[in-house]
Amino acid sequence: MTASTDGSIGIAPSPAELAATPQRHRELAQGALLRADDLVAGYLPGVNILQGCNFYLRNGEIVGIIGPNGAGKSTLLKAMFGLIPVRAGTVTLRDADITGAKAHTLVTKGVGYVPQNNNVFASLTIEENMQMGVYLRPRTFTTRFDTVCSLFPLLGERRKTKAAALSGGERQMVAMGRALMMEPAVLLLDEPSAGLSPMFADEVFVRCKKINAAGVSIVMVEQNARRCLQVCDRGYVLDQGRNAYTNTGPALMKDPKVVELYLGTLAGSRAVIPHSAG
Ligand SMILES: Nc1ncnc2c1ncn2[C@@H]1O[C@H](COP(=O)(O)OP(=O)(O)OP(=O)(O)O)[C@@H](O)[C@H]1O
Numbered sequence: 504m505t506a507s508t509d510g511s512i513g514i515a516p517s518p519a520e521l522a523a524t525p526q527r528h529r530e531l532a533q534g535a536l537l538r539a540d541d542l543v544a545g546y547l548p549g550v551n552i553l554q555g556c557n558f559y560l561r562n563g564e565i566v567g568i569i570g571p572n573g574a575g576k577s578t579l580l581k582a583m584f585g586l587i588p589v590r591a592g593t594v595t596l597r598d599a600d601i602t603g604a605k606a607h608t609l610v611t612k613g614v615g616y617v618p619q620n621n622n623v624f625a626s627l628t629i630e631e632n633m634q635m636g637v638y639l640r641p642r643t644f645t646t647r648f649d650t651v652c653s654l655f656p657l658l659g660e661r662r663k664t665k666a667a668a669l670s671g672g673e674r675q676m677v678a679m680g681r682a683l684m685m686e687p688a689v690l691l692l693d694e695p696s697a698g699l700s701p702m703f704a705d706e707v708f709v710r711c712k713k714i715n716a717a718g719v720s721i722v723m724v725e726q727n728a729r730r731c732l733q734v735c736d737r738g739y740v741l742d743q744g745r746n747a748y749t750n751t752g753p754a755l756m757k758d759p760k761v762v763e764l765y766l767g768t769l770a771g772s773r774a775v776i777p778h779s780a781g
């Protein structure tokens with residue numbers, strides 16, 4: 504417990520809260536593969552959704568982004584991938600400023616993105632979806648498709664099937680496979696497990712681990728916060744367009760405030776929540 508200047512008693516900030524400050528971010532983000540600094544972005548004039556967001560991803564990491572609905576998680580991915588204008592702040596890839604670079608340019612620089620919704624061409628076959636993934640480098644199709652099929656064998660086995668005929672989990676594999684066709688160094692995944700049965704959802708997390716082991720650094724926005732933090736090296740909690748907490752996955756899962764505010768019930772958890780006297 505700490506006493507503040509007005510004499511009130513508060514709970515000392517947790518390590519995850521301290522790590523989420525802009526100053527700590529600047530210290531920790533040195534040498535990152537991808538980073539966002541003080542990002543301000545939004546959709547409507549005069550309305551900022553991201554209000555100075557910070558983020559970094561090191562080479563080889565899986566980093567999760569969790570937080571309530573409307574926190575700005577998808578907006579952060581879109582701002583880093585050049586899909587919405589950045590109003591202030593910077594996005595950096597391997598020490599090069601990519602703020603405002605368009606998605607098609609970022610794809611050629613090794614960034615892949617799988618959006619939250621409508622992420623496959625439903626009227627096209629699996630194979631045609633994969634061709635769309637490498638339309639910028641069509642000659643690499645055969646080699647890349649073989650590699651992607653080694654991660655997702657279903658894509659090869661059912662290559663002539665239209666994406667419209669696939670289940671939600673299978674479509675998610677098509678979407679991830681298509682992004683992998685360009686051999687990205689970084690993959691931005693927006694809610695890869697959304698809408699899937701627990702079994703399929705778990706399969707997605709296992710695949711992400713495999714993709715990561717194959718050398719792809721991953722940023723994963725997830726509703727399935729606990730499972731996400733289990734597979735991630737580090738996690739960020741966003742709230743109202745700002746960084747609320749950041750730490751390793753296991754540390755966030757043990758942080759009493761993160762548990763109370765963002766991970767829901769304590770059932771099955773040993774964490775102790777501090778209660779206020781009032
Ligand atoms: N295309 C858009 N036009 C205007 N406002 C938008 C648009 N997309 C999102 N917003 C607003 O931006 C805010 C953040 O949305 P965002 O999609 O980033 O949230 P999120 O954290 O990804 O939430 P969820 O968990 O529900 O996917 C919300 O208030 C939302 O209404």
Ligand SMILES: [Mg+2]
Nearest residue numbers: 576577578619
């Ligand atoms: Mg979202």
